[in-house]
Amino acid sequence: MSTLEILLAKDGIRETMARYCHALDACDFAGVAGLFAEDGTWTANYGTVTGRTEITAFLATVVPTKGNGPQRKHYICNSVITVDGETATAHSDYLIIRESGDGLIPVMGGTYRDSFRQIAGGWYFSRKTLVHDIVGDMGLLNKR
Numbered sequence: 001m002s003t004l005e006i007l008l009a010k011d012g013i014r015e016t017m018a019r020y021c022h023a024l025d026a027c028d029f030a031g032v033a034g035l036f037a038e039d040g041t042w043t044a045n046y047g048t049v050t051g052r053t054e055i056t057a058f059l060a061t062v063v064p065t066k067g068n069g070p071q072r073k074h075y076i077c078n079s080v081i082t083v084d085g086e087t088a089t090a091h092s093d094y095l096i097i098r099e100s101g102d103g104l105i106p107v108m109g110g111t112y113r114d115s116f117r118q119i120a121g122g123w124y125f126s127r128k129t130l131v132h133d134i135v136g137d138m139g140l141l142n143k144r
Helices: 003-025 029-033 052-062
Strands: 036-044 047-050 072-084 087-100 103-119 122-135
Touching (some): 003 029, 003 072, 003 087, 003 122, 029 052, 036 052, 047 052
Parallel strands (some): 036 122
Antiparallel strands (some): 072 087, 087 103, 103 122
């Protein structure tokens, strides 16, 4: 791959990662799942699901929608992306803040370990692994 092709791939991957945060924060679980390859896997210490239908359904059982629990915002930084043709990996730090009765509170910091596949010119998660390094009260439906 040329330097330009690598840079364009990295930009597309960063956009996929940002769309993940925006969709998850909007509780658009189908939108989150649509960023995964058909056989993509989402995993955390409280569950692993494969495929867009399972990802959508699982997130709906974990993340409270507006009015059903505190809302949150996801932030990604320090991403290191390695592109290898039509596949790539990324390791990124993330921070999640959420609403509380006392204002906004940071509730989790961790690492996203992502694998991507280029499909029809776009970059999709083939695997997303959440590593929770620092954990507070997320206010999730599963009490995490």
